[in-house]
Amino acid sequence: MRLTFLGTCAGTEPMPGRLHTSVLLEIGERLYFLDAGEACSRTAYLLGYDLTRVRGIFLSHAHMDHTGGLPNLLWTIRKLHGLSSFDGRVCEPITVYTANLPAWTAVTDLLSCTEGGFGIDFELNAQRLRPGLCLDTDTLRVTAVPNTHLPADPDDGPQSFSFRIESAGASLVYSGDMGSARDLEPLLQDPADLVLVETGHHSVEDLCSWAEVNRKTIRKLGFYHHGRAILHDPAAQLRVARAVTSIPVFFANDADTVDL
Ligand SMILES: [Zn+2]
Ligand SMILES: [Zn+2]
Structure with missing residues (x-):
């Protein structure tokens, strides 16, 4: 599978060169989104991805820096369907996986007022x-585990999830926003080729200390959903990371790709 970072910023005010969080997964002919922050469809399209190949959109939770681009993504897919004859291709269903169905209803209500x-x-x-x-x-295969970024709703259950994605022998753990890195441990019963951890709510030092303890199950560590420390001085923060853990570490930038 190929990952493309469409947006690597936490929910800050607009930042130069970085959009809010979204990661595109390319698995064979199919595309999947992990979160859908602002302008994710524009970035993916301009990078050359055919968005009519999207089959699933996984939303870790309903915060705006993870969902702000969702209406426009769906609108863009509709536009591209309208422009394409599809050459006889069957249009496969698209599924949006969400912890918050009222937010999904709001998105569809908004879309129903458009063209x-x-x-x-x-x-x-x-x-x-x-x-x-x-x-x-x-x-x-996608496995969801609730995390502690948001409290569970007493009637509706967990509101925030992390994911493990497995395809063709490769494995990825995607944190979403998390209350603690320990939230990811149920997804690390088996080793993961890449663990993506959000840095919007956690220090690089704390995350790397946690990863070092779990180094038997983390082959590579990627940081995304950057908070102010990394946004301010990524080079200094990378030195901090490499001083704390022996696991290979990278800080994702918008439009970066990773092959697993
Ligand atoms: Zn966030
Ligand atoms: Zn959040």
Whole structure:
């Protein structure tokens, strides 16, 4: 699988050169989004991705820096469907995986007020995230685990999730926003080729100390959803990281790609 970072910033005010959080996964002919921060569809399209190949959008939680680009992503997919004859291709359904169905209803309400009432010629579904396996196909397995970034709703359950993604023998753990790095440990029962951890709510030193303790299950550590320390001085923060952990570490930038 190939990852492309469409946005690597936490929920700050607008920052030069960085958009809010979104990661694109390319698995064979299919595309999947991990979160959908502002302008994710624009960035992906301008990088050359065919957004009619999107099959799933995984939202870690409903905060704006992870969902602000969702209406525009869906609008753009509709636009591209309208522009394309599809050459006889079957339009496969798109599923949005979310912990917050009221937020999804708000998005569809907004879209229904746009061009043509947002009539679409493809199937668009929402699936309420629950702990456990949320997608299992011959090419992709996605496991969701609740984290402590948001409290669970007493009636509706967990509101914030981390994910483990496995495809063709490669494995990725994606933190979403998390209350503690320990939230990820249920997803690290088996080693992961890459663990992506958000730095918007945690210091580089703390994250790397945690990773060092768990180094048997973390082959590479990537930081994204950057907070002010990394935004202010990434080179200094990278030195801090490398002083604390022996695991290979990188700080993601917008438009970076990683092959797993
Ligand atoms: Zn966030
Ligand atoms: Zn958040």
